[in-house]
Amino acid sequence: MKKLALLLAVLACLASFTTVAAAAADDTDLGFESAFPRKVYQKKYFGLAVTGASVVAAGTFSYFTAGAGAPAAATGVSTVASWVAGGGAGSYMAGLSTIGGWFGGNAILGAAVLNGISLGTVGGAGAWSTLSAGQKAVALSATAATTMDGLAIVAKPGTEQLEWRVLLPVPRDLADDRIGQLVDGLSKINSEIAILSADVDAAQQTFSKLASGAAIPKKLNEARQALAAADGRHKELRRQVDAEINRALKSGDTNRNTVVLAVLAHDSGRSAEFRKLLGRINPKLLTRRSYLDYLRALAALQTGNVADAEALLQGSLKAANFAIEPSILLASILGGRGYPAQERKIEEIARHADMNFDADTYKPEASLVSLHYRIGTMALAAKRCDRAFDEFKKAQRAHSTIEKYWTGKDVRNFLDLGQANALYCQNKKADAYALFEKVADRTTSMDARKLLCQQFSGGCNRS
Numbered sequence: 001m002k003k004l005a006l007l008l009a010v011l012a013c014l015a016s017f018t019t020v021a022a023a024a025a026d027d028t029d030l031g032f033e034s035a036f037p038r039k040v041y042q043k044k045y046f047g048l049a050v051t052g053a054s055v056v057a058a059g060t061f062s063y064f065t066a067g068a069g070a071p072a073a074a075t076g077v078s079t080v081a082s083w084v085a086g087g088g089a090g091s092y093m094a095g096l097s098t099i100g101g102w103f104g105g106n107a108i109l110g111a112a113v114l115n116g117i118s119l120g121t122v123g124g125a126g127a128w129s130t131l132s133a134g135q136k137a138v139a140l141s142a143t144a145a146t147t148m149d150g151l152a153i154v155a156k157p158g159t160e161q162l163e164w165r166v167l168l169p170v171p172r173d174l175a176d177d178r179i180g181q182l183v184d185g186l187s188k189i190n191s192e193i194a195i196l197s198a199d200v201d202a203a204q205q206t207f208s209k210l211a212s213g214a215a216i217p218k219k220l221n222e223a224r225q226a227l228a229a230a231d232g233r234h235k236e237l238r239r240q241v242d243a244e245i246n247r248a249l250k251s252g253d254t255n256r257n258t259v260v261l262a263v264l265a266h267d268s269g270r271s272a273e274f275r276k277l278l279g280r281i282n283p284k285l286l287t288r289r290s291y292l293d294y295l296r297a298l299a300a301l302q303t304g305n306v307a308d309a310e311a312l313l314q315g316s317l318k319a320a321n322f323a324i325e326p327s328i329l330l331a332s333i334l335g336g337r338g339y340p341a342q343e344r345k346i347e348e349i350a351r352h353a354d355m356n357f358d359a360d361t362y363k364p365e366a367s368l369v370s371l372h373y374r375i376g377t378m379a380l381a382a383k384r385c386d387r388a389f390d391e392f393k394k395a396q397r398a399h400s401t402i403e404k405y406w407t408g409k410d411v412r413n414f415l416d417l418g419q420a421n422a423l424y425c426q427n428k429k430a431d432a433y434a435l436f437e438k439v440a441d442r443t444t445s446m447d448a449r450k451l452l453c454q455q456f457s458g459g460c461n462r463s
Contacts, residue, residue: 025174027255030281031288032323035171035259038363141377141418141455148414149328149370164301166329168263169365171291174256182241183260189234196227238268245273248280255281259292266298275299290320297329306333322358324366331375339382350375350391368398369415376418385425392418413439417455424457432458 026034146152150167172183203220210217241264247253248261262277278299283289297312310333316326331349334342353371376391396415416439423432436456453460 025176025256026287028285028287030174030255030259030286030292031290032294032320032325033362034288035174035291036169036363037173038360141380141421145370145374145377148373148411149366151328151332151374164298164329164332166266166298168266168295168298170263170267171260175260176254176257179244179257179260182237182244183264185237186234186241189230189237193227193230193234196223196230199223200227241268245270245277249273249276252280255286259295262295271302275302288319290316290323290326293319294323294326294329297326301333309333317352320362321352321356322361324353324357324364324368324371327353327357328366328371328374331371332378335375335378339378339384343379343384343387346375346378350394354394369395369411372398373415373418376422380418380421380425383425385422388425389419389422392422413442413452417452421455421457429458432456 150169152165170183172180175183200220200223203217203223207214207217207220241261245261245265248258252258253261258277258280262274265271265277266274278292278295281292283292283296286292293312293316297309297316300306300309300312310330313326313330313333316323317330320326327349331346334346334349339346350371353368357368359367372391372395376388376395379385379388379391392415396419399411399415416435420432420435420439423429423435436452436458440452440460
């Protein structure tokens, strides 16, 4: 949880550099470069924003959102949930809350999302306990991919249908002063609650080590009270945001504000309102619409119109070939039909992204690391071992170019484990174990090492 809190705090600091949108902003421009403009000073100094490989951290998902008791999640799913919250005691619940919150819910949704990703990745058949070590590793790779690109491809229970859930960063620069202040307030309180949640977690762990019947320490009580107060302020801000969404639905607003409110509705689980708000914008009257078309593609996926979604993503890519988000979603849609049959098309999408992705043109939340790791995971699930190895290597190369800006071990662990699993798939077991040991050597905590073992096809007990 400390790791998540720190990341949120850093992101909040970066957000403070964002200038308020100009009053006379062009309301016909809803392209990626206008939704997420990169300031000149950010090109050189703010590499964190372009890695796309740091664990996505957006929104407030403390123990207050978790509900009573741990959700019923498949054994093994706790691996990625724990990684999201930093590993260690108590991180499973915090991780589920975080992942659930990414997609507009709480820990219960977090468990459902991870279960859906995990079992859907390997065909959705049977319980976690029936999966082989290799299947478990692939399933956990898919959940790890979600932490890199904010995209969860979930198998609906009892069906072969796939559901796409996407974490959308809020396009703050499109907002006017009024809406922008609400967005900034949410960002600030999200960071505050993440830090306070970590304080509660630390105090709770200390208390759990005391003798049975010991009085609750003053520090724990104070931490809980501070978190409760912050949670109250967060609820008030959410109430104001909901009021703005309802006002825009009833009376309309500028195109730019409408998009911002649509994203806020989407990320709070109000999918119907998300689609209705997008429907109020006439795309034919816009000068640029690559970002709007990307959002419209998500709306089409929500209602099962996959063909419309693909057409919109193709249009978005044509208009903004520098943007990575349409490529990730389009590749994932094609992969959902069966990777082997779509391999050439997916490879072409990746090649196009390699040639054109430009993090200086706009400020993305994902990167080539995210795309290649996602494709590598799909290839691994299809037992296309050589292709999986190549894709994980490409993810490694994309990460190394920005290593000087971001050196988080979790990202390197995910990338190295992907490559180790691909080697194991190729039956190059000695090489696979050698690479796994390098990852394990970077991990000092025994709990964290156990989590790594679950993500490796060969496990920790070498035979």
